[in-house]
Amino acid sequence: MDGLVIVDKPTGLTSHDVVARARRVTRIRAIGHAGTLDPMATGVLVLCIGQATRLSEYLLGEDKTYLAQVRLGARSNTDDAEGEITPGVAPDFSPARLREGLTALTGPQMQVPPQFSAIQRDGQRAYALARKGEHIELAARPVHVHALSWVDAQALVASDDRWAGDGPPESITLRMRVSSGTYVRSLARDLGEALGCGGLLSGLRREAAGAFTLAESVPLDDFLAAGADWPRHLLPMTRAVPALARRDLDADEARRIAQGQFLASRDADGPAEGTLLRLHAPGGALLAIGRVSAGQVRPDKVFTITA
Numbered sequence: 032m033d034g035l036v037i038v039d040k041p042t043g044l045t046s047h048d049v050v051a052r053a054r055r056v057t058r059i060r061a062i063g064h065a066g067t068l069d070p071m072a073t074g075v076l077v078l079c080i081g082q083a084t085r086l087s088e089y090l091l092g093e094d095k096t097y098l099a100q101v102r103l104g105a106r107s108n109t110d111d112a113e114g115e116i117t118p119g120v121a122p123d124f125s126p127a128r129l130r131e132g133l134t135a136l137t138g139p140q141m142q143v144p145p146q147f148s149a150i151q152r153d154g155q156r157a158y159a160l161a162r163k164g165e166h167i168e169l170a171a172r173p174v175h176v177h178a179l180s181w182v183d184a185q186a187l188v189a190s191d192d193r194w195a196g197d198g199p200p201e202s203i204t205l206r207m208r209v210s211s212g213t214y215v216r217s218l219a220r221d222l223g224e225a226l227g228c229g230g231l232l233s234g235l236r237r238e239a240a241g242a243f244t245l246a247e248s249v250p251l252d253d254f255l256a257a258g259a260d261w262p263r264h265l266l267p268m269t270r271a272v273p274a275l276a277r278r279d280l281d282a283d284e285a286r287r288i289a290q291g292q293f294l295a296s297r298d299a300d301g302p303a304e305g306t307l308l309r310l311h312a313p314g315g316a317l318l319a320i321g322r323v324s325a326g327q328v329r330p331d332k333v334f335t336i337t338a
Contacts, residue, residue, distance in 0.1 A: 032059065033081035033334070034265040039248040040068050040076040040237075049251060053078055056255050065090035065271075066211070066240055067149075071113055074237030075248055079271070082334045086271040086320075093241030094177060096208045100234035101219040103201055103226065109147040110216035111232040119229025122199035126188045129181065129203070132225040136218060137179045141171035145216045175210040176218070182206050202233065242273060268317050268334070275309045278321070278328070285312040288319050293327040312336055 040049055046067045053062050063084045065077040074097075079087045103122045107114040144150050150169060182204040189195045207215070216232045223230020238245055249264045257264065284294055288310055305322060312318040316336045321328040 032057070032262060032265065033083050034268055035083055035243075035270055036078040036080060036254065036261075036264050037243045037248040037266065038076045038078055038254055039245060039250045040073055041251055042073050043070055044251075045070050046076060049076055050078065052251070052255055053080075056258065056261055063087055066093075066095065068237060069111070069113075069235070071111060071232075072235040072237060074235075075240045075243055075245060076237070077240055077243055080265070083268045083271060085332050085334075086268060089272050090241060092211045094208055094210055095213070095237060095241075096239035096244075097206070097215055098182070098236045098238055099205045099207065099215050099219065099232060101203050101205060101222060101230050102233040103199070103203065103223055103230050104228045105231055106220075106223070106229040107231040110145040110214075110220040112234075114147065114231075116231070119223065120227060122201060122226065122228045124199050124226045124228070126184070126192050126194065128226065129199075132222050133179050133181060133205075135225060136222060137176050140174050140176060142174045142214060142217050142221070143171045144169050144214050145220070172212065174213040176207060176213065177210070178206075178208040179218075180206050206238075208239075242270075269309065272307075272309055272320065275307050275320070277309045277311060279311050279315075280313065280318065282313055285310075285318055288321070288330050289333060291330055291333065293329050294321070296323050296326050296328050307331070 036053070038049060038053075040046070046064045050062050050064055054060060057080065059080055061081050061084050063079050065079055065087045068074065068076055077090055079090070102112065104119045105116050106119050107116045146167065146169070149156050187195055187200050187203070194200075207218070209215070215235055219230050219232040254261060254264055278297070280288060287294060304324065308321045308323070308328060309317060310319040310321045310328070310330070317334060318336060319330045319334060320332040322331045
């Protein structure tokens, strides 16, 4: 059985924990996920089941949308509430300065990952070195913050653009759409530093991963409780590659692709070298992902079609 399941991950579990539980309920070993969520985080986790695991590379690069809680006036060695927290400086900034800080963090960025991250350094994971007490300098990486908004501004700011309470809030809520590879923990840290008080990520919910949203997710407990009826939550593999142009094959073309042979390109496929296509067998099932190369369509990934 092949396809995708969109799970709403609860807090306290790693993404691998979710995969392990999904394997038990489905009795399918070939299950992976398309984008790690830290244990503290909740929300959309895309599970790739069966042959759909071979499509995960197309999902990993998709943008992600998050709702994040940022605690101000504190710092952490992990840049979130799970690490060793040290006090920063009492928040003392205006609403205008906060908006300026958010604007500066929007768009293309060179972002320094957290010390506790899975990035490789000299053959070791950064978090493994950090746990040994080693401080390492991680190189900044290009990311893109497409949108960053201050969700609770209306409740916190008075009509004359002053704080509605006694001063700046100790926690704010942000919604963001970011490129794959963006660390929300780093964004919270960098915002706190820009405001001069320190900051860390205190809560995170992934609202969307690419085209998949919470609206079509299933709570993990409900998915596990479905037992043998779990396939009712299964989405077709084609949902992993909706942007690819579709080419319907006749029986002879399908046979050739299944055998790893090339097909002549069609004008409708577009002339661009390297263009990826969804190749569908007679009856509509996804047979392969093809690539346009030198005037031909070459199968990149071929799938087994089961009745």
